[in-house]
Amino acid sequence: MSWFSLDSNGNPINPNDYQLESTPPTGCNGSDQICAVQATDNAGKPVLSPALKDEMITALHDRTPSTNVKLRTA
Numbered sequence: 001m002s003w004f005s006l007d008s009n010g011n012p013i014n015p016n017d018y019q020l021e022s023t024p025p026t027g028c029n030g031s032d033q034i035c036a037v038q039a040t041d042n043a044g045k046p047v048l049s050p051a052l053k054d055e056m057i058t059a060l061h062d063r064t065p066s067t068n069v070k071l072r073t074a
Helices: 050-062
Strands: 002-006 018-021 033-039 069-072
Touching (some): 050 069
């Protein structure tokens, strides 16, 4: 699995709005918005599986990052 950072004004459920990172992203120190996800790489874009989408929703709801989801301040 690889890390992908979400573009600053990106839609978190659109794989085209993410950029592949060579290392875990920095600057994801918040609790308001999706910052990055760890997912299977599909030609440089993340595979946003139903399980990962659920993890994203839970992270946002709980305002807490998880194993595969990092958050940032709005």
